[in-house]
Amino acid sequence: TRSTRPQRLLKAVRKHAARGDPQSVISAIDHFCRHSEWAMNIGDEKGSILDSVVSELNPEKVLELGTYCGYSTVRIARLLPPGARLITLEFNAGYAAIARQVIAWAGLEDRVQLVEGASEDWIPRMKEHFGIETFDFVFLDHWKDRYLPDTKLMEDCGLLRKGTVLLADNVICPGVPDYLQYVRNSLSYKSCYFKSHLEYTKAEDGLEKSVFLG
Numbered sequence: 228t229r230s231t232r233p234q235r236l237l238k239a240v241r242k243h244a245a246r247g248d249p250q251s252v253i254s255a256i257d258h259f260c261r262h263s264e265w266a267m268n269i270g271d272e273k274g275s276i277l278d279s280v281v282s283e284l285n286p287e288k289v290l291e292l293g294t295y296c297g298y299s300t301v302r303i304a305r306l307l308p309p310g311a312r313l314i315t316l317e318f319n320a321g322y323a324a325i326a327r328q329v330i331a332w333a334g335l336e337d338r339v340q341l342v343e344g345a346s347e348d349w350i351p352r353m354k355e356h357f358g359i360e361t362f363d364f365v366f367l368d369h370w371k372d373r374y375l376p377d378t379k380l381m382e383d384c385g386l387l388r389k390g391t392v393l394l395a396d397n398v399i400c401p402g403v404p405d406y407l408q409y410v411r412n413s414l415s416y417k418s419c420y421f422k423s424h425l426e427y428t429k430a431e432d433g434l435e436k437s438v439f440l441g
């Protein structure tokens with residue numbers, strides 16, 4: 228039967244990237260998405276903005292909602308000190324299977340924990356199951372209809388602290404109007420927009436960075 232796009236993306240990583248070299252994994256995926264098949268990774272342009280936010284923050288505890296093939300997981304994890312931890316949630320088992328192999332190829336499995344399942348099921352279990360108090364950084368990149376309810380759920384579960392940074396992908400395309408309205412008008416957040424482009428295209432998209440004020 229025909230392979231899936233994530234399987235073809237992994238094949239390109241294995242062919243063109245060096246094991247244990249996260250930058251070569253990132254470059255191999257970007258090359259595949261530009262020259263072979265578009266795929267919904269954050270990409271190199273928005274990825275550079277992600278890098279700068281993570282580098283400035285130096286987070287110890289990171290949550291990623293939406294792993295897909297692990298591209299942004301690798302981008303974030305490669306910037307973390309070895310003691311830091313990144314938990315990434317992926318609903319789609321096929322995507323998760325590929326992402327595990329991409330993360331392993333990059334040599335970053337020691338600081339990444341990939342969890343398969345629904346964000347709404349796992350967010351309430353972060354404390355008792357993973358021993359997490361609060362997150363320093365949350366990257367939202369799963370499903371537009373879940374950004375707002377999952378943010379409210381993280382608040383209710385006490386997973387956000389004064390200064391926790393939320394960074395949301397795709398706030399223009401496909402767009403998350405309810406989430407944007409919330410973080411831009413709530414007194415509990417200081418929010419700003421980083422204008423960019425939809426991965427590997429000329430269409431507008433951007434990232435919204437929101438600091439939780441407690």
Ligand SMILES: O=c1[nH]cnc2c(O)c(F)c(-c3ccc(F)cc3)cc12
Nearest residue numbers: 267268269293368369370397400401
């Ligand atoms: O569902 C998504 N989850 C997470 N990230 C996405 C993304 O970065 C996209 F560009 C897109 C996307 C897909 C098709 C389009 F025509 C435009 C954007 C979707 C997602």
Ligand SMILES: [Mg+2]
Nearest residue numbers: 269368396397
């Ligand atoms: Mg995205």
